[in-house]
Each structure stands twice: as C-alpha cells, then as structure tokens.
Amino acid sequence: MNESRLTLDDRLPADYFSSTLRADVLRGLTTTPRTLPPKWFYDKRGSDLFEQITRLPEYYPTRAEQEILTRRAPEIATLTRAATLIELGSGSSRKTRLLLDALTAGGTLRRYAPLDVSASALAEAGRAICRDYPDLEVAATVADFETDLALSDEPGPRLLAFLGSTIGNFDADQRIAFYRTLSRALSGDDMLLLGADLVKDRDVLVRAYDDAAGVTAEFNKNVLHVLNRELGADFDPDAFDHVAVWNADFERVEMRLRARAAQTAKIRDLDLTVDFAPGEDLRTEISCKFRRETLTAELREGGFTLRHWWTDPATRFALLLAVPN
Known part of the structure; x- marks a missing residue:
C-alpha cells in the first residue's frame, strides 16, 4: 500500500x-x-x-439508509460525477463504501475527504480505504464540522455526504445556520447528499x-x-x-x-x-424527524434546492440530493 x-x-x-x-x-x-x-x-x-x-x-435507521444507498449509489454517481467525496462525521466510513464503489466504477472519483473529530478513527478508516481502493487519494481532516468546515482544494465536482440523520441532532435554527455554512462552502457544480429520518408511528x-x-x-x-x-x-x-x-x-x-x-x-x-x-x-x-415538504423548505431557506429524494421501500428514511443556490 x-x-x-x-x-x-x-x-x-x-x-x-x-x-x-x-x-x-x-x-x-x-x-x-x-x-x-x-x-x-x-x-x-x-x-x-x-x-x-x-x-x-428496533433500530431501523442504519438499515434503511443502507437499503437506499445499495439501490441508489450508482444513480448518485451518475448524477454527481464527483471527483471528490467529502464526508462529515465519517467515523469508520463503512456505509461510505457503497458510494466509493459506485463513484469508482463510474470513473470520476479521485479523492475521498473524510472529516471527523476522531483522529484514530480517521487513520484506521483511511488506511483501510487506501488498501482497498488503490487508485484513490484519501485526504482526512481532524476537525469539528460544527465550528470548522474544513473544505479546501479538493478537485471538483464535489459530493458532500452527511449521512445517518445526524442532521436530526440539530434544532431548527441550528440546521438553517448549518445549511447556510454548507451552501457558502460549496460551488455550483457541487452537491449535498443528506440522510434524514422521517416522521412515522x-x-x-x-x-x-x-x-x-x-x-x-x-x-x-x-x-x-x-x-x-x-x-x-x-x-x-x-x-x-x-x-x-x-x-x-x-x-x-x-x-x-x-x-x-x-x-x-x-x-x-x-x-x-x-x-x-x-x-x-x-x-x-x-x-x-422530517417531512419532505418541511425539509425542502428548510433547505431552501439555508441556500439549497432539492433535486432528488429517495426512500427505502417502507418509507422510513430519506436520502436526498440538493444543490447550492
């Protein structure tokens, strides 16, 4: 390696x-x-x-999101043609491999840029991804994305993934502020891939x-x-x-x-x-937990336009693509 x-x-x-x-x-x-x-x-x-x-x-969100990624990753790769995949709060980067596989197969991906507060998790995941994806560059950043959104010289177009419905840990005001920070950091050919758990029983x-x-x-x-x-x-x-x-x-x-x-x-x-x-x-x-109409309106207020919305077959969870305005 x-x-x-x-x-x-x-x-x-x-x-x-x-x-x-x-x-x-x-x-x-x-x-x-x-x-x-x-x-x-x-x-x-x-x-x-x-x-x-x-x-x-009982804990359905991880499985539901993985179902969507398994089904939709090739489509996401085609729609984004991303040269860089940025992931916020990446941790072990396990689910990310579905995106890495699809983007690699599509021939566009050059760099994976995970961002997390855990240096050890990033180092371990980065070594594994370098081993399994021999043509991929891994540029990991130890940072707190809530206070330091460290996007620099990644080749574009970029796909910024924020998975796991971590967005649900923010209240409404925090979410709007966060979307605005993201939209300012991204350029016109970049996209946001967001995981969101849906209102249900x-x-x-x-x-x-x-x-x-x-x-x-x-x-x-x-x-x-x-x-x-x-x-x-x-x-x-x-x-x-x-x-x-x-x-x-x-x-x-x-x-x-x-x-x-x-x-x-x-x-x-x-x-x-x-x-x-x-x-x-x-x-x-x-x-x-989110509804499509309210999340779409939130994203619009935060500087994004919703382009694609996918759910698992049971409509428990959503994965969406949005572009900065």
Whole structure:
C-alpha cells in the first residue's frame, strides 16, 4: 500500500476536547432544562455501544439508509460525477463504501475527504480505504464540522455526504445556520447528499431509542461515565433512568436521563455542584424527524434546492440530493 496516498490534517487545538467538554457541561448543567450535547456519548465505549445499537431489531435507521444507498449509489454517481467525496462525521466510513464503489466504477472519483473529530478513527478508516481502493487519494481532516468546515482544494465536482440523520441532532435554527455554512462552502457544480429520518408511528420511533435489551440505556448513561472520568465528577449512573419520549410539538425523539430520587452531583474540575430533584430530567439528545415538504423548505431557506429524494421501500428514511443556490 502506498501510504503517501493518505494524509491526515489535524486542525483541532491541543485542548479541544477538554475545553469544549468543560464549556458544554458548564452551560448545559446550569440552565433549565438541563441538557448535554450528544457528541459526548462517543468515547471508545460509547462508540462500541452505538455499533451494537445499529444492529438491534428496533433500530431501523442504519438499515434503511443502507437499503437506499445499495439501490441508489450508482444513480448518485451518475448524477454527481464527483471527483471528490467529502464526508462529515465519517467515523469508520463503512456505509461510505457503497458510494466509493459506485463513484469508482463510474470513473470520476479521485479523492475521498473524510472529516471527523476522531483522529484514530480517521487513520484506521483511511488506511483501510487506501488498501482497498488503490487508485484513490484519501485526504482526512481532524476537525469539528460544527465550528470548522474544513473544505479546501479538493478537485471538483464535489459530493458532500452527511449521512445517518445526524442532521436530526440539530434544532431548527441550528440546521438553517448549518445549511447556510454548507451552501457558502460549496460551488455550483457541487452537491449535498443528506440522510434524514422521517416522521412515522410514535411507537416505532420510541422503540428505536429504548430497545428491549437495554443497550440504548447503557449508551445514554455512558455520558455520565465520561463526565466522571474526564471532569472528576461523581455521578451515579444507576441513580438515573433512561427515558425516550416523542415530543410531538417539535416532531423529535428526546433521550433523557431521569433522576430516580433527589441527589447531588459534584463536578470537581468545574468546581460545580448540581442538585437534581426527584424525576428531574437531563436531556442528552434530540433526534428530529422530517417531512419532505418541511425539509425542502428548510433547505431552501439555508441556500439549497432539492433535486432528488429517495426512500427505502417502507418509507422510513430519506436520502436526498440538493444543490447550492
């Protein structure tokens, strides 16, 4: 394998994780209602638990998106003729291989440019892709795409993929701002490939985030283990219940940790004490679900025009192509 085909550009400051975690926890635990961003689930244990979640019978999004990609990747390759595939939050890049295969077969792809906060995940995935795609250049970037959308000199046209319905972790205002950032970063011959989970039966949605085996409960509580380890906190994860609720007003699933009884947690490194009332919730994730008409309008407001919309046969999930205005 020619290692020179793999580059890894680390754009994160040395104290990124500690300073961002401190700021997020201080802000989130001193407001009402209390919240934490979902990105702090994903240490090594959290990432392993999420991989287990994607294989659970209740958790349909990963399978549904893969069904669409399996069926539509050749069409996507023909429509985009992308020379560069950029992927935000790429992680292990497993699903991406369906796109890489189709674009490689189409003869247009020259570069894969994954962007993620995990240098180790990018390095591992990058080496594997260099091995399996001998003509492909891999230009990986360690960055937080929410604050630093690191698009530089990639050959065009470019296809920017944001898969897994990660967009659902943003509220409406955050999504519009994010689309605007993307539209400014892309040029006229580039395209956005977006994965979006769709509004459906409430029970199906809630079960996807509250599985019978309890894996999602462990995943949710893992954020407390992260705070204990990284910030010297003394949370008792067993003193909280995992709760998944459907918020009909905002059409989103919310994951929460609910205090079983009155309790106090001390976060040593922040010199912070947090008191929880019995039954008080700490919201750890929102997962917004979408309808075609509202998502189309959102994208338009954010600077994109919807060109193609595909769903799996059961209409659970959508994959869409949009172009910057």
